[in-house]
Amino acid sequence: MRITCPHCGERDRREFTYQGASEIMARPDADAGVSAFADYLHLRDNPAGDTRDMWYHDPCGAWIVVDRNTVTHAVTGSTLAREGRT
Amino acid sequence: MVKLIAQTPCEGQLPMTIGDVTLTEVVIQTAWNVAPFAGKEADVSKALEAQSGVGFPAANRMLTKAGSRSIWVGAGRALVQCDGLPELSGLAAVTEQGDAIAAVRLDGPAAEATLARLVPLDLRVSTFKRGHTARSFVGHMAASVTRVGAEAFEVMVMRSMARTLVHELEEAAKGLAARA
Structure with missing residues (x-):
């Protein structure tokens, strides 16, 4: 499996650490209520197919949002998390 | 003693x-990790270049000039080796890395x-x-x-x-x- 770092280009998966689903990028407003925060923290889809998750590129220190497919293992895109995509 | x-x-x-x-x-012996604040990369590069001859490098590149070097060392960071850094207050986070x-x-x-x-x-x-x-x-x-x-x-x-x-x-x- 190879993942593209927006800075470094296509790299081996060993250079990356998985964090979790990209929902973590979409934090509810502070006054959204307890149930919204419970969902944000704990509820995740488990898709067979396209998914989007957070990876850390260890040697360069960039957080990236990766589009990949859990069925085919294809990695189809990646952007820097700091660019704020949700 | x-x-x-x-x-x-x-x-x-x-x-x-x-x-x-x-x-x-x-x-x-002397090196600094320079991480420009958001939007300040061009200003940092200009200040570095005026002082040491090398600006802030593009990703995956090293700049060298007459004993000075600046090496890209990760997202938004460069290792700058030169005699002394210019004033970068308000422009970049600087960490001394000598030794x-x-x-x-x-x-x-x-x-x-x-x-x-x-x-x-x-x-x-x-x-x-x-x-x-x-x-x-x-x-x-x-x-x-x-x-x-x-x-x-x-x-x-x-x-x-x-x-x-x-x-x-x-x-x-x-x-x-x-x-x-």
């Missing part, structure tokens, strides 16, 4: 020549093949030219790998990893030489 003796990161371990590759220590980095230079026809055993990148000169740098792994250790010549590389790791770096490079070079 205890008498302190300054030691370089790879003191007593280098230089060594194995087959067609020579490993030597590069002592980095904090272990750097080893590989010279010789086997330098490329030695690193090929350790670094999961295509470091051939056709794709990785002089002045190109990469953040990757040497074995299991995060490192900066920079091509400094046709048959020369410089590998930088944290100082605490100096002995591991020398060991990894030595083993790779020995393995290569044994097959020659």
